[in-house]
Amino acid sequence: xxxxxxxxxxxxxxxxxxxxxxxxxxxxxxxxxxxxxxxxxxxxxxxxxxxxxxxxxxxxxxxxxxxxxxxxxxxxxxxxxxxxxxxxxxxxxxxxxxxxxxxxxxxxxxxxxxxxxxxxxxxxxxxxxxxxxxxxxxxxxxxxxxxxxxxxxxxxxxxxxxxxxxxxxxxxxxxxxxxxxxxxxxxxxxxxxxxxxxxxxxxxxxxxxxxxxxxxxxxxxxxxxxxxxxxxxxxxxxxxxxxxxxxxxxxxxxxxxxxxxxxxxxxxxxxxxxxxxxxxxxxxxxxxxxxxxxxxxxxxxxxxxxxxxxxxxxxxxxxxxxxxxxxxxxxxxxxxxxxxxxxxxxxxxxxxxxxxxxxxxxxxx
Numbered sequence: 443x444x445x446x447x448x449x450x451x452x453x454x455x456x457x458x459x460x461x462x463x464x465x466x467x468x469x470x471x472x473x474x475x476x477x478x479x480x481x482x483x484x485x486x487x488x489x490x491x492x493x494x495x496x497x498x499x500x501x502x503x504x505x506x507x508x509x510x511x512x513x514x515x516x517x518x519x520x521x522x523x524x525x526x527x528x529x530x531x532x533x534x535x536x537x538x539x540x541x542x543x544x545x546x547x548x549x550x551x552x553x554x555x556x557x558x559x560x561x562x563x564x565x566x567x568x569x570x571x572x573x574x575x576x577x578x579x580x581x582x583x584x585x586x587x588x589x590x591x592x593x594x595x596x597x598x599x600x601x602x603x604x605x606x607x608x609x610x611x612x613x614x615x616x617x618x619x620x621x622x623x624x625x626x627x628x629x630x631x632x633x634x635x636x637x638x639x640x641x642x643x644x645x646x647x648x649x650x651x652x653x654x655x656x657x658x659x660x661x662x663x664x665x666x667x668x669x670x671x672x673x674x675x676x677x678x679x680x681x682x683x684x685x686x687x688x689x690x691x692x693x694x695x696x697x698x699x700x701x702x703x704x705x706x707x708x709x710x711x712x713x714x715x716x717x718x719x720x721x722x723x724x725x726x727x728x729x730x731x732x733x734x735x736x737x738x739x740x741x742x743x744x745x746x747x748x749x750x751x752x753x754x755x756x757x758x759x760x761x762x763x764x765x766x767x768x769x770x771x772x773x774x775x776x777x778x779x780x781x782x783x784x785x786x787x788x789x790x791x792x793x794x795x796x797x798x799x800x801x802x803x804x805x806x807x
Contacts, residue, residue, distance in 0.1 A: 443474045443799050449792055454479030458784040459756055459773035461490035461647065465684040466796055467768040470692065474796075475684065482648035484658050484778055495681050496647045496772045497635070497664050499753030502680040503599050505632070505690050506618050508547060508714065508729025510606045513621050516710040519609055522547065522728060529605050537584055543605065545588045546598035547728040548718040552584030553597035560654075560670035571671055576604055592724040596667070596677035603676030614676065622705065626693065631686025635663035635673040646681070647774040649755050658778060664755055678754075687770050691759055698763060715749045715763065739786075741793030743803050756785055760793065765802050769793060 443466070450464050461479030465472060477490040498505070514520045520529065522544040527534045529543070537552075545551040559578065563571040579601055585593065603614050610617050615634040623629045640646065643661030651658045654666060663669050665678035673679055696702045697711040714728040725732045730749040733740045740750055740760045744767075750760035756775030761768045771792065775785045797803050 450478045458788045459775040460777050462773040463684045465770040469766045493683050494647050497755045498680045498757050499678050499755040501753045502678050504729050504751045506680050507599050507602050507676040510617050516706045541588045548726040549594045550592045550721045551598045552586045552588050553595040555595050560666040564670040589720050592721045599676035628689045632682040635679045648777045650776045651778040684770050739789050741790040743797035
């Protein structure tokens with residue numbers, strides 16, 4: 443995998459990202475794990491390490507929120523087809539009453555992609571912010587009726603976090619820790635963000651020099667809405683190392699292939715990994731994406747039987763369930779500015795090279 447190593451270093455040298463960690467696994471064996479570049483450039487350069495924790499951004503959606511919903515579905519507490527009217531503890535407006543968890547998980551519920559809620563709620567008392575956010579989510583007009591089309595949305599996963607809290611009585615971090623992170627001994631490798639910097643902040647991969655917070659972010663969540671909500675929400679806030687991400691990815695992989703059934707039923711994992719057909723042309727499964735026919739971030743060689751997700755900070759996870767390959771790329775591409783978008787072209791190029799090095803570089807059909 444020397445060519446992969448060279449390309450990873452080239453990405454840092456050419457400014458695709460200040461630094462990166464790449465983990466590649468084939469079946470149940472890690473075949474490549476290396477770092478390149480720096481975890482921070484400002485206020486001073488700090489080298490990347492293989493165990494550097496990253497702000498995983500939207501990897502929170504599949505690895506925390508969706509995984510928690512999987513557990514609830516697996517135990518019969520909820521069903522993907524249940525409506526918000528059935529799942530939430532307060533009256534739901536008519537335009538959202540028939541909206542289902544499936545709509546939210548597959549990004550076809552009708553919500554906008556993003557809203558700057560933080561500009562309003564950050565002036566409120568911390569304990570009142572989630573309540574105010576949830577009121578806003580229920581009152582805001584939809585862009586389209588649920589199921590009409592697909593639009594990737596943070597807002598739907600804010601609702602899903604509320605569903606987890608209402609059904610279980612536990613905040614999302616506590617539920618995830620209790621059912622997955624603690625029993626898997628992953629609490630030191632995956633954890634939720636806080637409003638202020640974490641201890642040993644310089645050990646973290648830095649993100650943006652934030653125009654709103656007026657500082658370089660390192661060891662605190664980058665997403666402004668998640669920050670205003672106490673450091674996390676259903677769409678962002680999870681931090682972790684490459685090993686931590688792999689711990690959950692491999693758990694799901696093993697359940698999908700029927701190699702174990704202790705945390706979830708294999709049929710539950712398979713159902714969530716299956717591409718939905720709620721809207722024409724959508725690539726979304728339940729909480730997970732699948733490769734686009736053209737221009738996929740997974741590159742050209744991942745099979746159609748693959749699932750993955752991206753994170754805004756420069757993180758990604760793709761699992762080819764047919765070839766049994768897992769690729770985790772964690773970068774700090776938005777350090778010091780989110781204007782750096784070179785990773786969009788680099789990521790599929792890297793995935794293509796990984797598959798070529800594994801001898802799997804045949805066009806998927």
